[in-house]
Amino acid sequence: MKTKALAPLGLLIFTFFSPVFAQPSPWLDEEYLEQRTSQLTPTRSAAPSQWRVIWTKEPSTRATVSWTTGKKGSEHRLMYGVRSSDDPKLTESIKPQKNGAYSSARGEYFHHARLSGLSPSTTYDFQIESDGHQSPLMHFTTAPADDRTFRVLFGGDSRTGIEVRAQVNLLIADLSEKDNQLIGFAHGGDYIVSGRSWSQWSTWLSQHELTVANSGKVLPIIPTRGNHDGGPLYDEIFDTPGGKDKNYFFTRLSPDVALVTLNTEISAGGEQRFWLGQTLASLRSQVRWLLAEYHRPAWPAVKSPGAAKKFWVPLFEKFNLDLVVESDGHVIKRTVPIRNEKKDPTGIVYVGEGGLGVPQRKPKSDRWYLQQPGMTGAGHHVMRVEFSKTKMDYEVILLDGKQGDNYEFSVR
């Protein structure tokens, strides 16, 4: 009798505490990780695999949906349509404009279906079909054409630490699933150790499937070339972002937000600097939030400064960038605002340094630009930036979901 009387109370206690007992970061559990990674789509068949959505210049109206097949195949198409209800209507269909064999692969082919004329701030369902084999139904949301609040993830260096890379990808999927305002993911480069190794890229691409949320939401990727990403495969995988032998471009994330992606693996001081100067001069007057991203740091937390410091930093300062994202060092960092090689409240803040799986180093926290109110740390992480009318919120999210750093930027 007593037991029966206590049952509702027990249920009440369990309900109250169940979120505490539930694993908030299941990817930290080895068995879960093994189970998820064992479910990745095989790449040696005619069926589509290794799907990704790529953003470069105009993400409010354009996107490239890319995938891999294990054979050349004959019939490839992408079916898509505006998500209107629970019943997906894939009203449109296009054939990939570009297909080809991956360099040094074992017969795997890439397919790039370039979508244009999309509507801004619109969720599109899509499904890939190759020789009758279909991918799962997925969706992505185009960038806004109005001044609404949205978020983008940043991060770099996923080249080693393959298990941790899978964990970070599952963290990304989790963040994506829970956040309708999260629309894209800018990767800062060094995806794999050797950019000419198809097997390494193939593993990365398959693991990239883990960033797809359970609902099928895909975060479009904005790619950056890192020093380990040399060779032709980068262009074959990301559809030559920014053009052949360039790989620099700007992404208009909204009418008020622009991200300039630069390439530290080609000359920084020549054509690219000229383009950067022209681009920043044009964008600065148009957008509220102007950001840049590239791989080798100008203000490193571990290594020596790259060519970006001499050739690009003066332009960043001239055009008052709001945030610069760097990778390569394998730490977490946020510099003090820097102008003319000094701490200056009107200066530029540099964040990042890479933690998408690569083992972490100890930052050189004694460098002047990493002192308070800057910070350094170590840990696998992604960065999330929220763009709104009055402020830009930056935060570092660690592998266990906890916040590693945060900072609020005001409009200049």
Next chain:
Amino acid sequence: MQQKLIWFLRILIVIQSLGYAAKLAAPSALNSYLLGSMGGAFVLALDHSVWLFLLFASGALLVLGFFGPAASSVLGKIDFAFLGLLALWPFVASIFSWLNNTGDPFYATDPIGHAVRFAAPLALVFLTINPTQGCQRGVDWLLRLSVAGAFIGHGLCAWWIKPSFIDLIVGTWDTILGQDLSASVSRQAFAEALLSVIAIQDFILVVLLLLPHRKIRTVAMWMAIWGLVTAMSRMTAYGWGNWHDLALRVCNGGIPLFLWYSWKQPTIDRTNS
């Protein structure tokens, strides 16, 4: 061989080692290679140990050179051990720089392009142990081949238009003429054209340096000047703070200068000097 020349070689090695020590403000290639398997704390300690050793060995090399211990003495053996390890570090750095970037043609040139850096300490060991004419001839060829390696490596990178070489030229132009955004494109085009010429020059110099039975002093002097100019470009492009990039490349010009001077001298057995 003249004591002055031996001292010159010793000082080159000390400057180079100090450059390598200063370079360890950033992680070494060995650090990057082992990071995944050994972890951040281990590789940091490893770099720190190498840094301490390079500093200590550089000082010790000067002191031991001053005392000039006999090759068979304990101090003489310590001197050789330091020189051997100071040769090993540039060799290890070049190999791991390559291994960290397998498939990248620029990094693949490092083991031959950096040959002069690890040949110089070895040359000093050989000259100290066995200062006979026969050994001097061997050392002469060791140094000629290592200089040839440096110029072949440099020439290949120039021929393939290494992006960082473009920026060294553009950056130097900026330093001399001032930063000019509108001139960036033309300066890159100039740099690319110049690099092809530089590559051809490097290859011709290598052929002339390696001519059998010929020691063309003008070629050695030209290589000395060019080696130092290219090493200095790290500073002319990026500022005095990059002195270590010049220091660790000092043998690129220093060893051709050593050859130029030694080809001028009548061969003198150290034991008779």
